[in-house]
Amino acid sequence: MIDVAIMGHGVVGSGVAEVLTKHPDNIAARAGEAINIKYILDLRDFPESPLFDRFTTDFERIVNDKDVRIVAELMGGLEPAYTFVKRCLLAGKSVVTSNKELVAAKGYELLSIAKAQNVNFLFEASVGGGIPILRPLSQCMAANEIDEIMGILNGTTNFILTKMISENMSFEDALKMAQELGYAEKDPTADVGGHDTCRKVCILAALAFGKHVYPEHIYTEGIENLNLCDAQYASSADYAIKLIGRVARAQDNRITATVYPALVSSDSQLSSVNDVFNAVLVRGDATGDVLFYGKGAGKLPTASAVVADIIDCVKHLEARKYLFWEDYSDGYVCDHNNDVVNLYVRAGIESEQAVTAIKKAFDHKDISLDFLCLPPLISKKETAFICGPFVEKDLRSLIEQIKDIKVISILHVID
């Protein structure tokens, strides 16, 4: 029997306790040993819980108990999670976590400690909730060179965008609905500002390309300024708008990594990923496109991924699993302004020559230009077009120079 400790009894933490105690025999069969929850760390009391006698408010009991071989950190946030995880690893315990903020900020350091201590540090649940992504990436695709990973990694923003596109709901109304349904937190900044997606891109990038990328290295644009008019243009032209996290191999062992809302063509598998669902598209040189799809959040999906990591730790108590990456190095992430992109532009028409001026701006360049039809609900004097592919900063400079229009919004376009 293996003793484990669960730190945090919130949504995910209580889910982990539930999954571990719901089918204990099956889990024991899969792990090769029974798993016993010895401690649950939480500042609150849970007298109604069937596990009421396992609760403690004292982290020292856990870290000093030699019998506890595996600790699940499900508190979220950077502190005290970081200090606790570090001390558990240094004490020779394997740690599993669903905390993407922690892994994105401290993954390299914690993996280094785990390696030195010959224990495991696993975090399948930190990306894609219950969708298996990290393990297939690191194992099943071991024989591939990964060229690109692109995904819808945040269920809250995807729910809001789905409502905006399919029900013509404003950003504010959709956010309010998401909050009422429990999909969005009271302070939705991490989700709608793209920071949650950014942290997941850090983790995917590190796993796929072998080097830690910190959140500050990734250009991140949220959906908070997205206008309903843009959603209507997109929708009439058969595009969806999705918050896309993306990392791709670039020249000279560098990578590009971005997070932004983008028009996604209906030909893309990602365009039909709606509501709170997540999807990750992995492009490998041998496999081609592989897509993983499912619920990216929620109590039981996330908990099941955490428990799968716990089972893996039990099976690898002696033989450490290979999971490691290098630290970030200067200049590793390319400036996104040099990426080749397609852009959607919506602009007010300031004179009768506007359309001619737009056409002229993109003339005799290797740039294609498509005007979008005016959606039925928009009656203002404006126009929208998609231009590219071209180096982002040069394309933006061409757009800026067009006289006779006033740019209202610019969004990326992904085929």
Added chain:
Amino acid sequence: MIDVAIMGHGVVGSGVAEVLTKHPDNIAARAGEAINIKYILDLRDFPESPLFDRFTTDFERIVNDKDVRIVAELMGGLEPAYTFVKRCLLAGKSVVTSNKELVAAKGYELLSIAKAQNVNFLFEASVGGGIPILRPLSQCMAANEIDEIMGILNGTTNFILTKMISENMSFEDALKMAQELGYAEKDPTADVGGHDTCRKVCILAALAFGKHVYPEHIYTEGIENLNLCDAQYASSADYAIKLIGRVARAQDNRITATVYPALVSSDSQLSSVNDVFNAVLVRGDATGDVLFYGKGAGKLPTASAVVADIIDCVKHLEARKYLFWEDYSDGYVCDHNNDVVNLYVRAGIESEQAVTAIKKAFDHKDISLDFLCLPPLISKKETAFICGPFVEKDLRSLIEQIKDIKVISILHVID
């Protein structure tokens, strides 16, 4: 350095050699050791191959060479693959294979030998080609009770069905096109008859529910009798037709397992899986629906899955990976006639009372009935409807008793 042997130098076998030799340093880093192809078994000569000096026609050299720790079987078919794999396992070598026929027919026996010999027998490439399915199923979802797996598991038939639905092509023309493009073999029986799908369902069922299921236990219907008219009805009513392999948990530790073409509603993620793509939908009690999507066949996708298994064998030369299931037991698979289903029925109208007779047949039952619109291309005197849900044999008996119509075709419907 670890010596491996590749048996078979056809499409997948040559792909495995290519993947192993294309990025040897990356593969060595991931496996923890360099991987050396010591032998390639094939009856043919390949003087142009850069590995020309590794070829042998003599299986005894491989099985008797103690240095060869891992053998990849990529010959396909039951014999001599079965005999060779068995002898390699008995000789203490780990074996990886992409051969679904072999695993479906002999999986339990070969896993038992592998267990007794403390070596690995892995077969990720046997289902879904390059899409990671088996490993996520057995590992990432270890904390789930799986309720159902449903998938499009054969690219050839999916290509044909896509052409029939989206381009109004007849089965014969679509098959011919698939053969010309190299997607279908000269003798397409295993694909279009559903047998290939059936073998993959056997493997998925064994992995998800822990008991071997042999192909003869699974009700299997191919697509060879599918009529273009059915495709047109389906398409006008916003359904796709897909060859669906399915296995689900039933009462009393039994399962249901079937392979048949079915109308799939456009609400299902499976309906938009087109051309040669495969997708597998896994329903877990904790994760909810998770979908894996990608190219289910092809040289490099399949080869990359085989190489991932080889890497896993290298990493687990001493510590065996947990992968095992029990043998089949009598009555384990339920009679599919007792499944609760929805059926699509197309029938000739034999009298003016036909529609009244159909309505009457399904009156005062817990069965819903929906008539489909006559597609523009069909001018005959006929009708089509969807009825259910109801126990299959009883529903069929109700349909048979309807006077005034002559049933032309019946297909399953999946929401």
